[in-house]
Amino acid sequence: MISTRLLMPVFFIFVSIGFLIATFNLPKAKMGDPNAPIYFPAVISIFLLIVSVIYLIREWRAKRKEDEPLKRLKAGRTPVLIVSTLVLGLIYALVFFHLGFLVSTILFLGALLFLVNGKSRWLVNIVVALLFSLASWYAFSHLLNISLP
Amino acid sequence: MGVDIQSLVDGLMTALQPTNLLWLAFGGFLGTVVGMLPGLGPATAVAVLIPITFGMDPTTALIMMVAIYSGAMYGGSRSSILLNTPGDGSAIAATFDGYPMAKKGQAGQALAMSAIASLIGGLIAVVGFVLLAAPLADFALKFGPAEYFLLMLFTLSAIVSLSMGNMTKGFISMSVGLLLSTVGIDLQSGVYRFTFGLPQLSEGIDFLVVIIGIYAVGEVLYNYLSIDKPLGKKKRVGEKWITKEQWKRSKWPMIRSGPLGFLIGVLPGAGGSIASMLSYTTERQLSKRSDQFGKGAIEGVAAPESANNAASVGAMIPLLTMGIPGSGTTAVMLGAVIMLGVKPGPLLFENDPNMVWSLVNSMFIGNILLVMINILLVGLFVKILDTPPKVLYPLILVLAFIGTFTLNYSIVDFYLLMIFGVIGLFMKMLKFPIAPLILALIVGGDMEQNFRKSLVASDGGLDIFFASPICIALIGLTILSVCYPLIVNGIKRKKMRTQHKEWDM
């Protein structure tokens, strides 16, 4: 099996090529040098490509060594936590304007607390979620005058 | 405009009036608290607290705003040190050594040192303001597009030197930052680059969203990796005051960083992020114990803290002497004082000297008050560390989302926040240095635009980059900053070929 070490360098190579293609598809400037907006991103993407290839070569040489860092991603309940947090964040973003700040934040914070802190401490979770959301809502919308939905 | 002792004393009397003192302390306190929240840096803090100043006497209002400004600078580094989540670009450098110190159980000392360093940097800058405001304003005017480009280049080279020993990853991180800086409307041509048709992206990716994403969200995700491990020993706060030895080590870095930060702060558009980063790299290169930097060296907290606070005082010079805001924060302040009927401009010093000198004195007194506030609060701040992590992490996440929302009031930023959170997680796991990405994102746009402006101004000739003494000096510094660590590294390698050190930030 090819070592997971190569994933990152390959990812960056794709990023740089993607940017390079996007760069050459940029619209031309209507005044002055028509290519002016293109030079800088083009140079940087080519630079990123070169460095990524060097990175790839380095990792290729080290491929026999165990890939420690990425292994930790799979340990214990870490993957569940990370994915759930992101999904909750996504839901929060989607309902933010519909439910308003207060309700959505109580739900988001509550869900995160149950996820991370565990069900056994439900009382703490609920109290913290309610108090913290209320306090931050009051602080932001009343003391700081920030318009919240 | 020179120093007129009489005006200086009059200003001191105004600043010492009880109402002004009260608002000064109150503004400083509010600024500190708001500045601690992720994403709420000085500019936002001043903007959101402006309504408080409605109906105030203009001098008092300006004093209050300056207090909020400095307070937010202090506050920004609190969260850097305690939670590794800087609130603003200028507080990033405080994470490099502040957070490792907190991890080692020296949070109290790091906080105390950061407050002292801020005070010293601030005081040096106020003195500089009194003596040098007029010549410095002229000096700042000498910076044309070519000079700005070279200053940004110098900053980038300092960033590169930061990733010494980990060059490949440092360069990748920097290039990604530079590429991200090209997103949005290209000022010189009006062309939209990489916005995917989203109007929210047309003004570019807000670097604060990236900071909050990578540092705050990324940090929480990263901590998930070890969340169920039994807490070895309880994180200790340690001493709340610095030792004599720490003071001795930090004394000169603070005194050197003050003027450096002040000078960079005077330049419109440069500001705290560049000042603190340059002072950090300078001290690291000058230090005999540079291998300790990044692992909790107290000088690494002292230098950038002194520089960024000095920069915030320096940023007032273009505003007060020319009526030109040199930074986002001073632009907000300009808008606010105009509403109050003050017309900042080149004539402010002549028309309203009392206001200017009261303000200068308030900056002086404000810094002393802020240090007292912050040292009194050290005990309270470190209580944050006593919060069980499993409760703290969700709270940081929620604060990160709220802080992000206050930047642009946009949901698109929530998605960006999560994307950069994941990127931050991977960067931390794979030991990619983060600072190059953020700083490249901050300076990249200006660097490109100034390069192109220079070429338009010179009708395409490259000679403009060598045309002034400032240019030559900046080129020299850039070369020095790249070569110096290489030489030092070369000597070190010869001395001990044994191991290759990688250090992460």
Place this chain on the structure above:
Amino acid sequence: MKKFLLAASLLLTLTACTSPNAGGSSFPVKNIEFVAPASPGGGWDTTARAMQKTLDDEGIVKKPINIVNKPGGSGEVGWKYLKNKDAHTLAVNSSLLITNNLLGQSDLTYDDFTPIAILATEWEAVVVPKDSDIEKAEDLMTKLKKDPKSLKLGVAPGLGNDDHLSFVQAAKTYGVEVPKLDFLVYESGGDVATALLGNHIDAATMSVSEAKEQYKAGKVKILAVSSKERLEGLEKVPTWKEEGVDMSFPHWRGIMGPPDMSEEEIAFWDEKISEMVKTEAWKEILQNNEWEAYYKNSSETKKFLQEQNEMYKDLLNDSGLTE
């Protein structure tokens, strides 16, 4: 009579089905929202907050008014948001509403909304450093006519805005080859002023308020202003008209509502805003910000926006930004 009104309003409520809560003689029925399509601190935000403050402090509008900041896309984010709201939401606008669309940067334009009012305006100025050998607008234009690249011009924060286009209009009259001009684009008016004071650019076009304090201190020379008559505090500065260019170029700010507002809702705002612009508080805000009263009611605004659209279409073609 009352019964008739009631019936009429009921009818209106029924017909105005897009906004079920709106209509009716009791408009507004809930809190009012002003959209500033920018972050706190900028011109649009200042306009929105100035209106909120005056309408509220003077008791002109009884319902609470909230400010919503929706920055992004030179206003587009905020205006998109307005489009799906009912008549309780209004948004601040400026010529960018028109030029964004003409430049192909936005699908929205002025006739996607209900014009309510033009509130105030600033004027544009052409400025050179104090030790420049250019003394008159004519000198500047003659030089540019001979060689459009001979002078470096500063503008902020983007091509196609009023600062840029007012200059284009003047230059065109003198027969300058406008698309060949060298513009250095800065991020803010402050940056342009700094560049001008440091002699990094030869001339700049900016709003009068950005130039006035520097002019008073003798740091810059103002060659011409785009107003119809000479301005207070700048009595020695000629207008473009006196310089032989037949133009007056306002840099206006206005306010508009979502599409399909009822007659009655428009009438409500016409009444309230015309009352607002007469108050001392409003006049003081205008003066502090160096704005000039430029009030136009909803029907005048409608006509004005149409004329502006035509004018900008021509100007953008002349500037070389559109074909």
